[in-house]
Amino acid sequence: MMTINFKRESFPTPIPTLLNSNIHPQSCIALFDKVPEVTLKKGDVLFREGDTPHFVYLVIKGMIKLYSLHDGKEMLEDYLQKGDFLNCEAVIGEIDKNKTVEAMTQMTVIKKIPISTFQKTIQTNPKLYAELLFNILGRLNRTQERLRRLILLSSQQRVIHFIALHVKKSGRQVGFEYVLKPPLTHQEIGNIAGAGRQTVTTIMNELRRDNIIHFTRQYLIVRDMDRLLALSGMKY
DNA sequence: ACATTAACACCAC
């Protein structure tokens, strides 16, 4: 017979002493302050479908993708970027073992802490709990955006829409332009937007001819965000 | 008409 205990002894206060005595601002990110950074190359795998993860990861730089395989085809389930937490569902004891996780960009930087440490600290600090919820909400929105794109837009529009939103959010603004460095490969853009690699290449070259974007292997510039958004066929 | 895939050449690191 299982009993569920809804009581939370130390929730919401007092704040435990040992674990967060050295955390200055109220931030989940601060939990990782003294943890060394790990740099991943594109394609490096953190763990595979079926593995049991033992860490919670924080993305510092670059992008991480979560996917499952279906007769050789990669199904992109989610992707994470700077400030996102991987396996943070562990705070409520949920651990997703059904996805492979790997670095999507060159020079992806992450930090990791044991799941138990993360769990204990977050569970006893409501502010951190709220911050985590907020972060997960961001991921949920991103996934919903992707679903909307997939259902409503043509493949051209999907690619354009993803590029517009992604660069606007993750690139830095320089004058009227947005620069994303490093960029994603056409293959990865295709995986996210639900389009073939060649399709992405062709669309991006058209956009380049029209001087709406520019790109090399090191960067992607959006020259005219308004036109790009207009071409995407979505309001925002 | 739209989109994906295969094939191949080419280029960069």
Added chain:
DNA sequence: GTGGTGTTAATGT
């Protein structure tokens, strides 16, 4: 050399 890009032809819906 390997991985990424550019282009076109064939094929499917």
